[in-house]
Amino acid sequence: MTQEKEWPLYEVFVRGKRGLNHVHVGSLHAADDEMAVRHARDVYTRRNEGVSIWVVKAADITASSPDEKDPLFAPAGDKVYRHPTFYTIPDDVPHM
Amino acid sequence: MTATEDEVELQAAFDGTIARNDRIEPRDWMPEGYRRTLVRQIAQHAHSEIIGMQPEGNWITRAPSLRRKAILLAKVQDEAGHGLYLYSATETLGVSRAELTEMLIEGRQKYSSIFNYPTLSYADVGTIGWLVDGAAICNQVPLCRTSYGPYGRAMIRICKEESFHQRQGYELLMTMMRGTDEQRAMVQESVDRFWWPALMMFGPPDADSPNTAQSMAWGIKRNTNDDLRQRFVDMTVPQAEALGVTLPDPDLRWNDERGHHDFGQPDWEEFMQVVKGNGPCNAQRIAHRRRAHEDGAWVREAATAFAKRTVGEASAPVVEEVAQQPSRNPGREGT
């Protein structure tokens, strides 16, 4: 078998419908950006799963590593007052 | 391998995640055995989807109407998509796509034995949708909760699409059953051929499946082979009755005490032979996949050459919305 160089890996993000964020749905290989969008359309949105697609080369993504979990996410964990359930509201108050 | 203090800690974190029924994600530390088991299982699953296009693809040009042809094309295209979701999940474990393709073509990784049986009549398209996709659904629904995140997410996407596969097959068979005696006989003959191989899709009996316990402890598998096989039989019997076909098993009967159907065992010797490569179509399936891969080489090379040539040239923004967000795209501001 001939040793060809693999096409780069792209991560695919799809906006399910207007009003929603793009969400990561998976990855694929493509020779260039345009082909990546075309492939993403065929692989990830065969049934109207999206109204918009982003593709980005996986190599261009910077991610936090799981080891950094504590310092990076701990402050959020402290601040429980950021969550609605922090506040006790009587049951008979509607629409809260 | 001597476990360092670090490794002990990492193993404990991994065990904790599994115990909490949380998901393992690609950048997490994981035991080598867990990774190896996943690569084997997900790759085998991906290869099955890809090879699985062949038996049904065999009937695309001969489907009896435009409607049936369009449905079959869409179904086979879905199977290609399933293969791609699963390859992409396998790659998160550090295996490349090229390696996976090579391992399939060289016979170093397996695919489901069911696809080594031929599709001899058009009724097989219906039977495959009903029984083979039906068995796949039984296997796949619990895998949506598998412990490895990317695998579970791929399974969720796949399961959403499988119900179309099963229903189109069943509807096709129903249509034939409303037809002539000859058509009804075709359906029965097809069901007779596919029933036992479909039961084999769940793998060997639990007693002969040494890896099941570890896979279940890791949360990769959620049910044993025999559990899933039983579930499939129980689901299928009333469907067969509604269709008006018999399942070719003299031991098949309802057991009131167990609350399940009793049924006979497939020919496990035949199963082993097919797994070893001696089924009716093993050589043909792999040869076809190899040819498709080799015939596509020039396309891959041309696309790579084209991409190289256009690199650096300012290409039009690919997705409109990116262009609408200049802060994300500073290089293009003012152009």
Ligand SMILES: [Fe+2]
């Ligand atoms: Fe599939």
Ligand SMILES: [Fe+2]
């Ligand atoms: Fe399917």
